[in-house]
Amino acid sequence: MRILSFPPSLLFNLLFFAFSTSIFAQQNPVVQLEGVKMRAALELPKGTSNVTLCGLEPGNSYKVIAVPMAYGQDAGFEIAPAPAFSKGTSSFAFMRERKNEVRFAAPSDCVEIQVRAISNEQGDQIPMYLSILCENCPEVNASLEKVAGQSNQASLEVQHGFSAEELVQDVLVGGGCFQISNVSFSGQAGQIGTFSNGLSNIGFSNGLIMATGDISVAPGPNDFNAAGGGYGIGTPDADLQPLANGPIFDMANIEFDFVPTQNTVAFEFVFASEEYCEYVNSQFNDVFGFFISGPGIVGTKNIAVIPATNTPITINSLNHLVNSGLYIHNTPITGNNCLII
Numbered sequence: 001m002r003i004l005s006f007p008p009s010l011l012f013n014l015l016f017f018a019f020s021t022s023i024f025a026q027q028n029p030v031v032q033l034e035g036v037k038m039r040a041a042l043e044l045p046k047g048t049s050n051v052t053l054c055g056l057e058p059g060n061s062y063k064v065i066a067v068p069m070a071y072g073q074d075a076g077f078e079i080a081p082a083p084a085f086s087k088g089t090s091s092f093a094f095m096r097e098r099k100n101e102v103r104f105a106a107p108s109d110c111v112e113i114q115v116r117a118i119s120n121e122q123g124d125q126i127p128m129y130l131s132i133l134c135e136n137c138p139e140v141n142a143s144l145e146k147v148a149g150q151s152n153q154a155s156l157e158v159q160h161g162f163s164a165e166e167l168v169q170d171v172l173v174g175g176g177c178f179q180i181s182n183v184s185f186s187g188q189a190g191q192i193g194t195f196s197n198g199l200s201n202i203g204f205s206n207g208l209i210m211a212t213g214d215i216s217v218a219p220g221p222n223d224f225n226a227a228g229g230g231y232g233i234g235t236p237d238a239d240l241q242p243l244a245n246g247p248i249f250d251m252a253n254i255e256f257d258f259v260p261t262q263n264t265v266a267f268e269f270v271f272a273s274e275e276y277c278e279y280v281n282s283q284f285n286d287v288f289g290f291f292i293s294g295p296g297i298v299g300t301k302n303i304a305v306i307p308a309t310n311t312p313i314t315i316n317s318l319n320h321l322v323n324s325g326l327y328i329h330n331t332p333i334t335g336n337n338c339l340i341i
Helices: 138-151 164-173
Strands: 002-005 030-032 037-045 047-054 061-068 075-081 095-098 101-105 110-119 125-134 157-159 178-186 192-196 207-210 252-260 289-292
Touching: 030 037, 037 047, 037 110, 061 075, 075 101, 075 125, 110 125, 164 178, 164 192, 164 207, 164 252
Parallel strands: 030 047
Antiparallel strands: 002 252, 002 289, 037 125, 047 110, 061 101, 061 125, 075 110, 095 101, 157 192, 178 252, 192 207
C-alpha cells in the first residue's frame, strides 16, 4: 500500500453556508441582495457588462467578487464600479483587493458595477458566480463571533520525532490487526508526526499527520493571506503528477505493505491546505493521493477521490466554489474569508 499526501496543514472547523440564485443571462442584469450575503449565478457576454446590485443598505460596507462557475474553466474577471472601465472615472469610491474583488461603502440602495469577462473558450456567454457580502451588518458579525468562539474551544496539537515505521505500526494501523512490513518515508523529518485533540475541529481525535511544510503550522491560526511553510524542494512523482497541473514540490510519501486479517479495510482521512481559499482556481494546486495496490486490485488505485466520482481531491476540485458541501472553511474573522457564502 502507498499513501502520498500533499497537504500543508490539518483542518480547522469554521462553517459558512452558501446560497445561489438561478442562472440568468441578460444585457444588464439586476442582482437583488437577499439578506446579508448571497451568490448569484450569471451568464455574461465576453467583454464588459453592466450589473446592477440592489437591496443594499446605504453606508454599509460590501465586498463583491467574481469567479468562474466551473472547476477548470478558462475564464477571468475584473470588477469596477461603473463607469470606471468605459470612462475611466468611478461613480463611487471603492477599494480593489484583486482584479476580481472590490470593496465599497454603498452610496444608495442600488449601485451599478461593470464586470469585464475574458475567456478563450468557445461561445459568447461566460458562466460565473457573483458573490456579495455585507461586511459590517450586525447579522454577519454575530455569526462570525459565534463561530470564532466555538473554534477556540479546542486547539489541535501535533508532535514530531517519530519514525515512519512507528507512525504506521502504532498510530495509523495499531491494534496488531495487520502484518506490516517494508515501511519507508520520503521527505523532511518535520513533515510527519502525530496529531491529537482533533475531534472538534477535524472529526476524529488523533492520528498521523503529513504535510508539505513543517507540521507545526497545522494548529494555525490560518490568518495570513498567501502564507506558506514549504521547503521549496522539487519532488516529481509519477503517481501524483496526473493529479497536479504543474511541478510537484515538497511531497511527503509514506509507503508500506500489509497483510490484512479481515476482508474489509477502512481509513479515515482529512485533506487540508494553507492554499485555501485564496489560491483556488490558480496554477497553485495542492493535491492528495491515497494509493493502494495488491491482489484483486487492477494496477494502482487512488482512493482519495470526491465521493461517488473519480475526481481526485485537490484544491481546485474541492473548495468553497465546487463540491462546497464537503468543504469546511477555516479562515478567522481577521483573515482572508474569500467570500465564503
